[in-house]
Amino acid sequence: xxxxxxxIAPLSHxxxxxxxxxxxxxxxxxxxxxxxxxxxxxxxxxxxxxxAKGRMQASFIGFKRSxxxxxxxxxxxxxxxxLKRLSMFVLRAKAKLTDATADFALYGVAGESIHSVAFGAxxxxxxxxxxxxxxxxLYPADGAPRALWVAPxxxxxxxxxxxxxALWLWSEVRSGVATLTTPVVEAFVPxxxxxxxxxGVNFKKGCYPGQEVVARSQFRGTxxxxxxxxxxxxxxxxxSEVFSTADLExxxxxxxxxxxxxxxxxxVIVSLQITAAQEGGLQVGAAGGVALSLLPxxxxxxxxx
Numbered sequence: 513x514x515x516x517x518x519x520i521a522p523l524s525h526x527x528x529x530x531x532x533x534x535x536x537x538x539x540x541x542x543x544x545x546x547x548x549x550x551x552x553x554x555x556x557x558x559x560x561x562x563x564a565k566g567r568m569q570a571s572f573i574g575f576k577r578s579x580x581x582x583x584x585x586x587x588x589x590x591x592x593x594x595l596k597r598l599s600m601f602v603l604r605a606k607a608k609l610t611d612a613t614a615d616f617a618l619y620g621v622a623g624e625s626i627h628s629v630a631f632g633a634x635x636x637x638x639x640x641x642x643x644x645x646x647x648x649x650l651y652p653a654d655g656a657p658r659a660l661w662v663a664p665x666x667x668x669x670x671x672x673x674x675x676x677x678a679l680w681l682w683s684e685v686r687s688g689v690a691t692l693t694t695p696v697v698e699a700f701v702p703x704x705x706x707x708x709x710x711x712g713v714n715f716k717k718g719c720y721p722g723q724e725v726v727a728r729s730q731f732r733g734t735x736x737x738x739x740x741x742x743x744x745x746x747x748x749x750x751x752s753e754v755f756s757t758a759d760l761e762x763x764x765x766x767x768x769x770x771x772x773x774x775x776x777x778x779x780v781i782v783s784l785q786i787t788a789a790q791e792g793g794l795q796v797g798a799a800g801g802v803a804l805s806l807l808p809x810x811x812x813x814x815x816x817x
Contacts, residue, residue, distance in 0.1 A: 515774040517656040518623030519675030527588035530612035539607040556648040558712040566725025567698040570594040619661040620680040625672040633657035653683035682771040695751030748796040757793035764788035
């Protein structure tokens, strides 16, 4: 099958939380893993919302539309629970959180279309405004530049060739940057998904829920799991356990994200014990498992830079 990672795809699997008020950025700064207090209008943030035990309850791409309005883009399936949980912490802060999914249209832009739509590729998490639309540049997939287009729902879609949404979802997996969904809520500390290496954690900012666990994992060398991109010979489900063929009693990892690969089979992001990844012989499921082969990680880990 031939395919081209080029064009524009509607992203119906994502939703938007709007945070409004003079304390919007300050409030998010105290709740998420990234720095929102110093967030400029030309930047976006990858960030996670953690439990007190440091486990990821949601992941976001966040950016300012104005000095008093921040949008958080996340998986639509976990938006209602996340909105409810985050709202519990507002207390006296001058910030109001609402589900703004219906107010915005979201598109993925990939390949050559970046040049016509967004005036060229930029490093991940750079943000540009094009009229009333916001373009957030993402990590590339297989060398193809990618961006997220967020605009008022009444705006026209960005002009360009149509990209199959399934190919966009595959590009998300190939980028190696995981988006949390309901089946794996509270399964990982951020480093288990390499978030500290792709701009999702700021270790210099002040307190937020779960910060102590994240800092301890980073600076005491206690991290035993990492995210990897892999290929599965058959379809597997998010949240499925991964096993080493050397030990089918104890799982060594979890499937985080799955998408059909255009060449056949399925590409996945998996969070694995580092030792199991090094040894190989991996499969999803214990009895009659689906074979898993690791692919090169498309970015360097912070510890290796």
